Amino acid sequence: MKAGQAYKTERNAIYFKGTPPAAAVTMARSFPTILAKQSSRACLARLPVVSTLSDFGTLCSIRWRPAVSAASTPTVEAGEVGLERDIFLRRLLRELAGTLQDVVGLEEASGYISVVGAAMGEHIDGEYRRALAVDRLSREQVSTVLVDLKRRIQGDFFVVEETEDRIVLGNRACPFGELVLGRPSLCMMTSNVFGSIAAQNLGYAGVALSQTIAQGHPECRVVVHLRPSENAEPGVREYFRRDDAG
Template identity: 35%
Template sequence: MSGHDFSQISPVFFLQTFILELMHACEQEGGDYCESLIERIAKSAGLYFEQTYRDEYQRIGELGNEEYIDLILALKNHIGGNFSLASVEAGTITVVNSRCPFGDGVTNFPELCRMTSSVFGGIAARNFGYAKVEIRQSIAKQNGGCEVCIHTRRDSAVDKPGLEYRREDQPEEKQEMAALHSRIEERMRNVWWSLPKQHAAKPAPAIIAKSPAMQKVLQQVEVIAPTKATVLINGETGVGKELIARAIHAMSDRGHKPFVAINCGAIPESLIESALFGHEKGAFTGAIEVHQGFFERAEGGTLFLDEVDALSPAAQTRLLRVIQEGEMERVGGKHTLHVDVRIVSASNRSLEQHVEQGSFRQDLFYRLNVVRLWIPPLEQRPEDLPHLVQLILKR
């Protein structure tokens, strides 16, 4: 392997290759199946991209025209496109593109235009209530460039060809959301029932997601879970950060492996390294036997680090090494242990502020913050409150 040079393989090129090979694999199922698969992936991914934009710019409420345009152009250009705004008229936004993010191979799979349509249309429908995406020209159809019109009003879309998208509160979207909620809860129950009897005897954890805000979180979970990326969950105390971490674990291919949760703020600083990484016999006074830490106990599965901002500087350094190298030593140990653990961390505070104050390593923050989820507070989820009360009373 050392003789190969992969320096020219960028993440974007890797993704392009993956998508095109996926299309080859789907060819035998027919064009309709391909388009349906693409639309499902794109709509879920579009929701995640929008939430990432909102988190970065602290946007609450519906996006306006300028914000929507900024989002879709930045998104497409970041993955290799050359999109620009052509015009904005009453109810219609037109963008053009001279370079396809999927490369020259897109001419073999014009169905990939469905991805652009679903991302643009899904985001527009959530913020404007309605969208029809009209692809007038397409590189995939060898037109030399792309021209895409996003109609955000029904009157501007009359007699225009294209795919229609509606806000999530439409009946069909509600059914899809209910199905997603059921899939996640079923996977969580299966994981819970596979635990030792003393745990499985307790009621399985349940996510209340009647509010649009929490439904968006579940859609993000569906996109994030199958990846290997570290996840940082932010939100106030009591909003359900551990529940969402359990959902990510259950929906991933690690669901049959351990899920280990630790509250870093509840462990004394003098013991946190031993708790996380274990210790050897005689490592310190009172270490009368070898102790396996949380990383070893979570091998192959997911480790949830709540209140990760409470980690000591020494523990932060050790954690960074585990993420970067996939290896560690127990406290007082000389032998390197290799670990395969996905890390999901959480905090009710701003880690950026801790970084600025010098109490949290910047390089560790970047490693933990590959994917970010924000759980909205209860005052932004009024639809969830009656169901939460019922759940509490039952328990």
């Protein structure tokens, strides 16, 4: 028997925790009440002639086995499980987007997520307008809001270029983290939130996702056009202020 282990009998609930065998026998001799059975208690009378747990086990016909210490047994609550609300929700969206992509295709899946993104954009736009106490955001405020809203959800967007015609943004960290990889349809959340906010305040927005982390690029590059082009540009999604759409 190794010193420092805990031992337990198979016939009796006897534990000798953290003590060498000889000391454990001495401890057992000092506390005879830990043995419940009469036959086991009778063995204690002969303990002076033994000096190890092995001898004690042989004398009393008890087999010894290592017992697991309660301190070394992880509880369910304390277990190292990679699960909390943020991870759960991000993985939920990843699985939903993946299922849509597999079932209806990338283009249709992007369309469904666009509807959600537009609703989110409208809600976020209202929150910022109320916070800033304005009826409409200026172009400078729109640019700042686009960066700030992503910062609040752990993105890392920044303005690369800003003119009267367009706002170009870069991004070093996706709010979905690594769970966005292989799920380009989730990028429609960015396109529609940005497009909705810009269009509702400035009248028009055309959003192009030039590069995305979801498609394997190291960073995202998003171009928000503020004026419509005479020629349709590939990859540009157009957004209009709702009361101007008709």
